[in-house]
Amino acid sequence: MKPSIDYGIYLVTDRQYLAGRDFYVCLEAALSGGVTLVQLREKNIDLPTFLKIGEKVKILCDSYKVPLLINDNITVAQKICAAGVHLGQEDDNIEQARRQLGEDTIIGISAHTVDEALDAEKRGADYLGVGAVYPTGSKLDAKAVGLERLRAIKEAVHIPIVGIGGIGVDKYRQVMSCGIAGCAMISGILANPNIEEVVRTIRKK
16 A cells, blocks of 8 residues: 655755755754655765665654655665655656556656656656746756646646745745645755754745
8 A cells, every 4th residue: 555645845855955964963854844755865876875874864754754755766765665766757767666666655757748747647657746846956957847837737637746946935835826735845945054944934834
């Protein structure tokens, strides 16, 4: 049975926004503040290091009863028994992920157009990450899709939609008003000097 996922406040990790602060301390602050889902995103590290980080993050997330997804790496997700994976269009292999991780695992796919969204849904994606909603420093090559296309994708599919890209406290409610399941945030949470407080503020929106 698939885990029940609350996509409302979806944290995607990225160390570049921590300004030297301890990664695990910042993650726990976000969990304490009330993030509902965590995606561990680690680029340019070897598998043993990724696994070691993943195991620690999984323990932290479990202690707050918050599901953990792994960005792009099916092997890490399988070995640490994460709730699932998130795959980008460039490394989208839903079928391989489903075979390796099983039917009870959450598989998310990035989508930028209605056609990509429909294709991912048809192939078995459990949710879609749609963006960048607004211009973002996390992915400099990402073109903003805007709220109109976000709404169009939401209307076209029958699986949960998560908006991502350039979303912070000030834009959270506006994006959620499109009727989507949640917002994924990176710098909107992690760049804040008081991570726990900013998450609590978002929860009140």
